[in-house]
Amino acid sequence: MTDLHIGERAQTAVGHPLDRLTADEIRTAADVLRDSKLLGDSVRLPVLALEEPPKAEVLAFTPGTDFDRRVRAVLLDTATGSSRSAVVSVTRKQVDDVTDLDPLVDGQPPIMLEEFELVDAIVKGDAGWRDAMARRGVTDLDLVCACPLSAGAFDLPGEEGRRLLRVLSFLQHRPSDHPWAHPIDGVVAYVDLVTREVVEIVDAGVVPVPVEEGNFDDAAFVGPDRTSQRPIEITQPEGPSFQVDGDVVTWEGWTFRLGFDAREGLVLHQLAMHERPIVYRASVAEMVVPYGDPGPVRFWQNYFDAGEYLLGQQVNSLELGCDCVGHIHYFDAVLADSAGEPRTVPNAVCMHEEDFGVLWKHTDLFTGSAQTRRQRRLVISFFVTVGNYDYGFYWYLYLDGTIELEVKATGVLFTAAYDEKVADWLTEVAPGLGAPYHQHLFCARLDMTVDGIRNAVDEVDVRRVPSGPANAYGNAFGRTVTRIASEAEGGRLADASLARSWRIENPERTNRLGRPVAYVLRPQEQPTLLADPGSSIARRAAFATKHLWVTRYAEDERYPAGEFVNQNPGGAGIPAWTVGDRGLDGEDVVLWHTFGVTHVPRPEDWPVMPVDTCGFVLRPHGFFDRNPTLDVPPSAGSSCHA
Template identity: 55%
Template structure:
């Protein structure tokens, strides 16, 4: 099979190495940009210009770092060539215009030290009968948009929780009604606002302790999953994975987590491209409780916290079951040194039910094929929530992405029966309404880069000469020609989908080859159009955006989301209204969950899922899975097979 990238391109796109991270720090220190006070907020490989990569040009691997001096608050956006040890560019950020670099680990523990010394906060706790400071956990939260008097500062807004013992689940005991504003650079408590005195919920939620949850359920017998001949895939030193005709390069980034490059599928002896690059470029969790103490709760787990850096080390039999291949993830610590997350990426095959089946009444044949899929996944924990990111590749050409949300719901004190903005999940314990909204960045390359998007939806046909009995229906197809036209909302009542086709390549029936994006079509951002979060997370107001490719346009809410006033990213880019018909394009797909918590989500939430599906549509000349072998003892026609002749 032929490769879809020029020779050497996979090495250029491979995950950043520990050696490159160390060389990056050395270059920054040698240039005097990084000092002993510098914290590395983000370190990542710059995605090189696709157009230059595809020409086979020899390009350097460049590393981008977001730095902050935690004694002054001065931040820098720096690019380094680690191979030569040279600084390519360096820019000091203007907080009023650029926003701030993402949260660094120092801030998490530091705010508790600062708040525990503040007399106003101590008095607010004492008023509630809470005098043992060792039991009071201070939870730092991204501040969102700053007020005028906070402008230019690096702020965390903080809540308090009671943790009675080291084993206690502190989320069960929120001290609601008190918000603390902390400047994490100067170490000042700017304000302690005691809005309302609500009782601290008393019931524990220690699901992790057998003494609390009770004995394990009996009667569940083991399930064994084995592949005695090993997995059906191979993976090389650059992360290039080959499986059942699929080829893709698996990478990892501190901000985006899993990054897939060069996704292609075999058609006979030809390897045909589908996606140049795919990732989850942002996720935001906007909360829907407008009360004074929590109106600001909107967390960008990508741009503010860098969810890739919170990847879990996965355990066989717990996170992944079967014949597993693990990959480590290499990220930078806040000291700029390399940090290895062991077994961060899980790769395996799993049975996926029936692939295709038919028992024919006329010719007597009965054929069934089992489906299996390749799974590439990782799990991360940001604060109270845990998320699994799963990419699935099927034998029929289907690509599916699924996020699995679990962990602990963010808690509050429940104000009273009928409160519309939260659910009471335990006596006096609330869980505010919220959303989990994700943006998939799909840099499409369907048989090349001359791509376009058609919106396809079901359409009823009025009675008339062409439909005399009123039974006909058809499809409505609309080409999205510019960025202003390509801002779309899903409509499940019409089955609205988006066809990504190549305008210069046709299939054997003379139609454009393509793939279809099937959205789940769940609610978009529910905040008001004039709200701060609407300005900061404008990407969540449409299910689909299509933009012209530019190498610097990577994050839908902009490069620096933390403390940014809004308007960056997609809304800024699409203002140019560039053409997207028959050119190099990027799809941005918004999907996610709108969560009205249940009692059953406490004290730990069973997995809830969201995602999307991509399927080939006219890309192949026929069903591409006809060559999948049957099992050794696949089913034969039943004895009464010929007794059934009904058509369908």
């Protein structure tokens, strides 16, 4: 195993408009905000991130020419609750724009780590909460973990304009005991982060705290490690096949630029193969985790892990041999903390290549030719921990031009006390311990440039042909192709019974057969949002009600639920953008693809959950004139033996 590593880059390394922010740029932006009296003692920065230039400017950029580096800052006055959005030029060292935010219309800025840390003292200082603990026989409050969670938006009286968290509690038997095994159920505290007080205690009644422990990292609980496994070693004696130049990666005909965003995490820019563009920008722009327990303690559990908690800020440092195996190249993430200071997360992104079985194979009956080629893929990944869950995001690039995103969900179930009265909404995973049904719904933003900017999108279904004169034996089937002409037609559902896919083509570029070059998005056909269409979460996460949305590119349309998701009343993002019903045929289009997991927990998911996966595939469809991997050499004899 080999660890290749690049650390914090110097300011002078910035040579492209999409280069990741450096530590110096973060410090400069904070200094400009302070000098402009926008950042002060009580004003914090929930977000400070690169303000990407419009696509046309980036595509017209010539290396060596000057360009303006700008950041977008979200500012929150923790003393008053007021918030602003500002755009700062770190090149010109000035503030270009400041916009005041209305919490009733825009929602709240994302939640900061320091606010989570405030909650423990706030709830434990509240007499009503302490009384609720005492009624449950909990007396040692040092062993209570107060779990702060985003509040959502439910038009509850007295909550208008407040910056809120809702707090559930869990018990530890000792400091090393995992608290998720012991939910202190039936009680929830509503906390105002500005006034730093508990504004309401909801107590639905005392239920027993589950006793059995769930310490998956304790040999006394799990037993001794098995001894049957023999080593598997991954070696590349001549090194990897990829090359890295700053943020630019080249591999087997592929080129792309790596980015990392505090909100989205890993971003792939300007994906191209053999210098032909395919995707201008690919990211997971939002994810929502709606829970299905309608009771008074947990009806509000709906989490936007990107918009409310910032996926990129929750990134893990990856470890060689555990998170990534093989000849690894790591990228650090340089992020801004709430004071405007740079924070470096080592080994935030892992890149390696791996064997992926047979690429193509044929043994010919007539010529006796027997040929096999092996597939390999480039893996670019990162992992985040958001509360109890851990998510791995794995982008795969294949030799044949396929692009795939796989999300791996693991971690610990969010738990509750279990009895038969809640059996419609929870699974019992241990004695007296339940886990509510929930979904993990992700939205990939795919800014397509299939052989150029002007693209069109078709919905392609297989079609059964009834028996008749043209189908005498009833064996025929064909296709139905529907052009998605405008945004009013852009919300689509997957359908496995029709093998539905969506083809993104360039009407101005044809292959040697005279047909438009294209890529096809192949979904996994899992359920979309299961909440009632009139619910709060359906308004706020409208993107998750369809598997696909297609919109016309606009530089300020980045997040499918809107820029400010925390406590937003709904209607922002895709619903607002598509009202204008812009035309899509032969235009600069963006695809928003919802995919995910509907999780009915099982006992095997406790006390730590084996990985569950979801994702999608983009495959070339007439983009190449023939199989683009005919030049892949046979495997060397030393690596192909019994």
